[in-house]
Amino acid sequence: MDLKTPLYDAHLEAGGKMVSFAGYTLPVQYKDSGVIKEHLAVRNQVGLFDVSHMGEVVYEGKDALANLQYVLTNDFSNLEVGRVRYTLMCNENGGVIDDLLVYKCSDEKYLLVVNAANRAKDVAWMKEHLFGEVEFSDQSDQFVQIALQGASAKEIIGKLTKEEEIPKKYYSFTENANVGGVTCLLSRTGYTGEFGYELYCKPEDGIKLWNLLLKTGQEFGIIPCGLGARDTLRLEAGMPLYGHEMTEEITPLETDLNFAVKMKKEDFIGKKALIDKGEPKITRIGLQLTDRGIVREGADVYFHDKKIGQTTSGTMCPFINKACAMALVEKNSVEIGSPIEVEVRGKKIKAEVVTIPFVKK
Amino acid sequence: MTKATELKFSKSHEWVLFDGDKVRIGLSDYAQDQLGDIVFIDLPDEGDDVTKGESFADIESVKAVSEAYSPITATVTAVNEELLDSPELINTAPLDSWLIEVEGVDEIEDLLSAEEYKKFCEESEEA
Numbered sequence: 057m058d059l060k061t062p063l064y065d066a067h068l069e070a071g072g073k074m075v076s077f078a079g080y081t082l083p084v085q086y087k088d089s090g091v092i093k094e095h096l097a098v099r100n101q102v103g104l105f106d107v108s109h110m111g112e113v114v115y116e117g118k119d120a121l122a123n124l125q126y127v128l129t130n131d132f133s134n135l136e137v138g139r140v141r142y143t144l145m146c147n148e149n150g151g152v153i154d155d156l157l158v159y160k161c162s163d164e165k166y167l168l169v170v171n172a173a174n175r176a177k178d179v180a181w182m183k184e185h186l187f188g189e190v191e192f193s194d195q196s197d198q199f200v201q202i203a204l205q206g207a208s209a210k211e212i213i214g215k216l217t218k219e220e221e222i223p224k225k226y227y228s229f230t231e232n233a234n235v236g237g238v239t240c241l242l243s244r245t246g247y248t249g250e251f252g253y254e255l256y257c258k259p260e261d262g263i264k265l266w267n268l269l270l271k272t273g274q275e276f277g278i279i280p281c282g283l284g285a286r287d288t289l290r291l292e293a294g295m296p297l298y299g300h301e302m303t304e305e306i307t308p309l310e311t312d313l314n315f316a317v318k319m320k321k322e323d324f325i326g327k328k329a330l331i332d333k334g335e336p337k338i339t340r341i342g343l344q345l346t347d348r349g350i351v352r353e354g355a356d357v358y359f360h361d362k363k364i365g366q367t368t369s370g371t372m373c374p375f376i377n378k379a380c381a382m383a384l385v386e387k388n389s390v391e392i393g394s395p396i397e398v399e400v401r402g403k404k405i406k407a408e409v410v411t412i413p414f415v416k417k
Numbered sequence: 418m419t420k421a422t423e424l425k426f427s428k429s430h431e432w433v434l435f436d437g438d439k440v441r442i443g444l445s446d447y448a449q450d451q452l453g454d455i456v457f458i459d460l461p462d463e464g465d466d467v468t469k470g471e472s473f474a475d476i477e478s479v480k481a482v483s484e485a486y487s488p489i490t491a492t493v494t495a496v497n498e499e500l501l502d503s504p505e506l507i508n509t510a511p512l513d514s515w516l517i518e519v520e521g522v523d524e525i526e527d528l529l530s531a532e533e534y535k536k537f538c539e540e541s542e543e544a
Binding site: 084085090091092284288348349350352371372374379401 | 453456477480
């Protein structure tokens with residue numbers, strides 16, 4: 057039986073088409089809009105997502121930082137209180153266990169946001185590697201997470217929150233912001249490639265906050281958006297997704313996430329394997345179809361009739377109105393502008409290597 | 418606008434319109450609603466044969482690809498070229514957006530009336 061988020065009833069009321077996702081029942085889209093409309097709402101105005109399925113874990117104590125430094129690939133030694141940093145968590149072979157966000161609440165307290173589908177695996181891994189003076193807790197059920205994404209998010213939050221409580225920089229947050237009477241962790245983060253905020257509040261305040269954001273956003277054309285638009289938006293923005301561009305068999309260097317792997321850092325799980333493996337032999341590219349069609353994940357990619365790799369995700373990108381995909385291919389086999397072909401159900405379709413992100417705003 | 422009552426339906430969610438020797442096949446309203454925004458379709462060519470119970474078209478929505486199955490064994494005499502440029506017409510007017518026209522019907526599966534099809538969809542929703 058799938059779990060319901062505290063916003064379940066609000067989704068039904070809004071005509072959400074509910075599907076099973078990572079152990080939760082969540083709306084894939086809403087009846088009156090659909091994926092394309094929801095996608096365009098975020099790109100052109102603003103949209104609201106229930107992302108309560110994401111997991112939240114907390115490291116607290118004198119050795120919290122030391123633990124993160126060891127279990128995660130990025131460097132948090134210079135992270136300031138109130139800032140957020142993206143990181144990978146690797147296994148001993150350098151494969152990716154998950155990608156996550158680290159929020160620094162104080163020198164001795166960090167909040168980590170992990171993928172719902174990986175939560176159990178992540179928690180087990182983190183617990184297994186705890187050391188020193190640190191308290192670790194899985195607080196996933198203590199948060200409703202709502203993503204307010206799109207340019208008008210700024211005005212909406214501005215109407216509900218005191219100026220000084222609004223995080224100004226990308227990847228910064230306010231821990232106890234008062235958003236229209238609801239106490240939230242308010243961060244300038246998101247997974248759509250747009251300006252936006254993510255809000256974390258207590259489960260019992262969830263519906264109130266959701267409705268408040270919808271009501272305040274009305275004049276800006278806000279609509280609730282589902283998992284479908286979340287996926288097309290992140291793809292169009294060239295953001296990797298766990299299970300597609302990242303797996304336990306792919307290293308972060310192979311999928312071009314070097315920026316989140318600090319090889320100069322003393323030691324972390326997977327570092328030795330990454331060194332031993334040497335220069336990655338594959339790389340992540342973006343491609344755009346020049347023929348009609350759609351390409352999904354798992355399609356073979358060819359350059360001059362030679363197979364060079366496979367797509368990891370792909371769909372129709374509504375804002376640029378082009379079919380796009382990401383692929384992992386042999387390093388240095390193609391460059392931006394190279395004409396390639398993708399095999400879809402036995403047919404080769406023409407495509408072109410393009411820069412990521414696909415959407416340029 | 419075509420009314421559902423003028424059509425017959427397959428259990429794989431296609432509609433069928435008989436017009437003398439010609440038969441048109443499209444996607445049901447239920448099917449397009451399940452698929453969501455349709456962004457691309459791949460249709461057979463004129464002169465191709467379609468076979469009862471077998472796929473004859475790829476229907477791509479933003480979410481996923483699915484197939485349309487022919488309830489009839491026959492020869493394709495026309496394809497709806499308008500849909501190649503505007504596949505979203507299947508969402509906005511499913512019963513007027515035929516996919517292919519066939520002739521020379523050889524075999525045909527048992528089809529449902531609009532009423533029976535509606536009941537069939539409701540039952541599969543509950544299951």
